[in-house]
Amino acid sequence: MVEKNTYFIGVGRRKTAVATVKLMSGNGVIVIDGKPIEERFTRIQERNVILNPMMVTDTMGKFNAVIKVLGGGVTGQSGAIAHGIARALEKTDEKLRATLKSNGLLTRDDRTKERKKPGLKRARKAPQYTKR
Structure with missing residues (x-):
């Protein structure tokens, strides 16, 4: 296991978000921007996404974050x-x-918003065509 005073840092990215995670041995308390996970992410889907790496590796309750x-x-x-x-x-x-690798959790998801093109309203939406 891990010593009491050591911690491990991981930087994660998705779309335009950047997260810095400090993991230390503990009892499973997760604090995000000074708030507990239940307060910061109210939807269960987001919480499941966040806790997925710990569930897959059976480390739930072993680390504080x-x-x-x-x-x-x-x-x-x-x-x-x-x-x-x-x-x-x-x-x-x-x-x-x-x-983690077999579950695709170490791969950075590089899907980002597509840029707007000139002459179009959005990335792919064209102005309405008028025949006459």
């Missing part, structure tokens, strides 16, 4: 936090890498 997240919306932030937790868990024990 202090998380700072910047940018993006709720979905991007939850994905960034999950990515950061997965990276930090990998640093705690190298044996967890195979499990």
Whole structure:
């Protein structure tokens, strides 16, 4: 296991959100931007996304996490936090890498918003066509 005073840092990214995760041995308390996870993410789907790396590796309740997240919306932030937790868990024990990798938790999801093109209203939406 991990010593009491050591912690592991993982940086996760998703869309425009960036999360810095500090994992330390503890009893499973997760604090995001100074608030508990239940208060910060009220929807169960986001909480499941965040806790997925710990569920997959059977480390629920073994680590406390202090998380700072910047940018993006709720979905991007939850994905960034999950990515950061997965990276930090990998640093705690190298044996967890195979499990995390096989579940796709170490791969950065590079899908971002497509840029607006000139002559179009949005990325792909064209102005309405008029025949005459």
